[in-house]
Amino acid sequence: MASLTIRLHPADNVVVAGADLPEGTALPDTGVVARTAIPSGHKVAVQAIAVGEPVRKYNQVIGFATAPIAPGDHVHVHNIGVGDSFERDYAFGADAHATDLVPEAERATFQGIVRPDGRVATRNYIGILTTVNCSATAARMIADQFRGNALAAYPNIDGVVALTHSYGCGMGSQGDAIDALRRTIAGYARHPNFAAVLVLGLGCEVNQIDKLVEVEGLTVGDTLQTLAIQESGGTAATVRASVERIRALLPRVNDVTRETVPASHLILALQCGGSDGYSGITANPALGHAVDLLIRNGGTAVLSETPEVYGAEHLLTRRAVSPAVGGTLVERIRWWEDYTSRTGGEMNNNPSPGNKKGGLTTILEKSLGAVAKAGTTNLVEVVRYAEPITGPGLVFMDTPGYDPVSATGQVAGGANVLCFTTGRGSVFGCKPTPSLKLATNTALFRKMPDDMDIDCGPIATGDATIEEVGRAIFQLILDTASGRKTKSEELGFGSDEFTPWQMGAVM
């Protein structure tokens, strides 16, 4: 049954119109009547709010009343604002609170693959990574030899995947850019979802294999092998040698079994892309509820996409477990300001005229739409792009907003499941980590049935609550981590989405 309004949290003093509401419409479950027409997606007050009092949506402050607001009033730019003092006050930890952990004995579990070092994998791949674009074709040729029925005798291997990129030369041999590239490659090399990795180089590139191994403290051996084409007799000889090496690994890589492990071994990457007006009221808050469940069960989630938080980083600093954690986030924000001023990018996350027309009033509210997918727990850690994610709890990784670049950093950091909310219909996979697609609206879910894993649209029509969909997402995360294939895995996505952040000038 369709509902006229969406309440994003029981403690909110506004609700969102799920359709254009004529003046005089009775708002369900509130005893309140709309005092003017309320356009779809816009907010209407369900309590009186005095001047200076906070307006709450997602149980978070999206602004303060600048005029007296009566129940049933349209709440928008004419009667709320952010306020200067709020804007300047990072209030580290002001909203932090103890996490309501589920008792150990009752915690959720999944069927994972426990690696020799105790880390837990959700998939079992062999990876071919490249130092430079020049070894990309050879890497793909090697992976090609393991397509079709080549792995039929090894049912526990999910595949041999080549993750190539366009970078690695024509760049400085030191500095932020090569550091980030090295972290990314090393993060994948260490990822528990890879049982074994071959790092393939050309030989004369700036991003030298030996230096990568040394700087990142990687250990070369059976499960991390390296090869350079120029030292191996050229392309054909390198491909032959690599295929032989990988064939020799197959029996051992196949020799794994899944066992019951606690959900605390999950590191969930959060993404949104191709957002629409429903993102902030259906899929993102539903994913946020799933994240709260995961973290209450001892797990970890990682929020990213710094440009989409920009200007509203207060939302996160107030939840930081310590001034140090909050301060690291602020430092990353400052880095972006400098970076974009130098490189001609634009940092402006303010609601656009279109956003405002759709009902988004303040920069806090707009960012909350994105941040809602991270739930309500404390921010425990802030890491740089592709750095290892420790957790447990909610972690922020500094990344661009561009989906493949952002997700590549998260997977490099150790994410072993990914949830991607989308309103327009993103198609995204990120081997070796399974990627779930959460549709913000039912029309999309029906239009792209082979790509979308779950429909969050029923929240908008009142046919499901945020909590109900959030629980379904959490269960799907557990099932996926246990081996259930995502839509993007069934289709074969995940090789071409590996996109390390190219931070410097191409020379």
Add this chain to the structure above:
Amino acid sequence: MASLTIRLHPADNVVVAGADLPEGTALPDTGVVARTAIPSGHKVAVQAIAVGEPVRKYNQVIGFATAPIAPGDHVHVHNIGVGDSFERDYAFGADAHATDLVPEAERATFQGIVRPDGRVATRNYIGILTTVNCSATAARMIADQFRGNALAAYPNIDGVVALTHSYGCGMGSQGDAIDALRRTIAGYARHPNFAAVLVLGLGCEVNQIDKLVEVEGLTVGDTLQTLAIQESGGTAATVRASVERIRALLPRVNDVTRETVPASHLILALQCGGSDGYSGITANPALGHAVDLLIRNGGTAVLSETPEVYGAEHLLTRRAVSPAVGGTLVERIRWWEDYTSRTGGEMNNNPSPGNKKGGLTTILEKSLGAVAKAGTTNLVEVVRYAEPITGPGLVFMDTPGYDPVSATGQVAGGANVLCFTTGRGSVFGCKPTPSLKLATNTALFRKMPDDMDIDCGPIATGDATIEEVGRAIFQLILDTASGRKTKSEELGFGSDEFTPWQMGAVM
């Protein structure tokens, strides 16, 4: 028979030692005796050079004597320098001269495919191009359907190739970065080596298909089709529809014959990568001789890699056919200075201590090693990255030095053959354009026999002259343009090397 020295041009007043020469070594064909020991790769004077007189190598000025030089003297940093006035004087056109064109009736020809609009192709591919990383996987899935024996009934089709990239979103919707990306995609879409092209988008990306078509003046029709995944029912439906569309084109695309056409239809891209001490004395000057032959036959060649010319742009401005052409090059040099100062790249093409140890004395000499591959004719045109190359004659395209990015710009500009000199052993292909690999030394040619197309090493040992190898390269260019497969085509290179220049910050 091995020679002790290499003379790069008959008019030079220095020769290069092909091995470590002890003091007193008689230099062949000169009547000159080495007055000191000359390390391999270093220069020795074969004429007296007075203070202030030019030192000539490649028949070009590499510096001026700063001390009296006698025949047999070691010529290096102790007795030559560039001179301030030379450094500041672009001398537009000072060295320009009429091209010694081969009479029309005697001009070289090749077997080309004449397209309906009169342009000539050297290959006959169907291309799948993408607007954004998000459609890369689908593009490859489509191309995958035409692998193996799928084209057995269409012997005149070279393949269906997906050229994907990592960019197209997380970027500004206007400015240099998206302009360059659009030019690149449009240049490939118009390339005569593609009989037909499908441009595949996701739908919500910054780099919108409609805008690309409009801004670049492309004509959508049978041979240039477009599709967006979000408007086509998702990935699986899009792949099915695309495969059907391409299948329908196969009979017509196959219906081509090669015919004799003048070499003036060739646009030869020049690249070097993985250079070594031999690059500037074997492969590059030999390729330069081939370029002179091509241009004397009415053809076009395109030199690029601006950072490798930086500081020695005088070499090209002096050969410019007009102040306007020379000035455009200088304007691009200034752009790079600004770009790198903002983005933290480094513009420094001066000989390094290692270069100097190897015998390179001045920035002019070092750059000449790279510029030598462009031969000796006038500079007729300077274009920006991925802009259409007009010719005929020698053209400069402003690109980074990073090989795949540079070559992608050249192919977008219309290059239909590419020659790549390499000392360390680059492996490079760039569908739809055939790529020839020119080894600077015989050891490399033998070490990577499946990757290298021609051995320029015999120049260093005196077993062949620059002119002889140059003629062989020119013949190989004609044969390749006529359909003979290059080593990289036999191996299957050319999809993963498509790398549009990413000029802006990733957001």
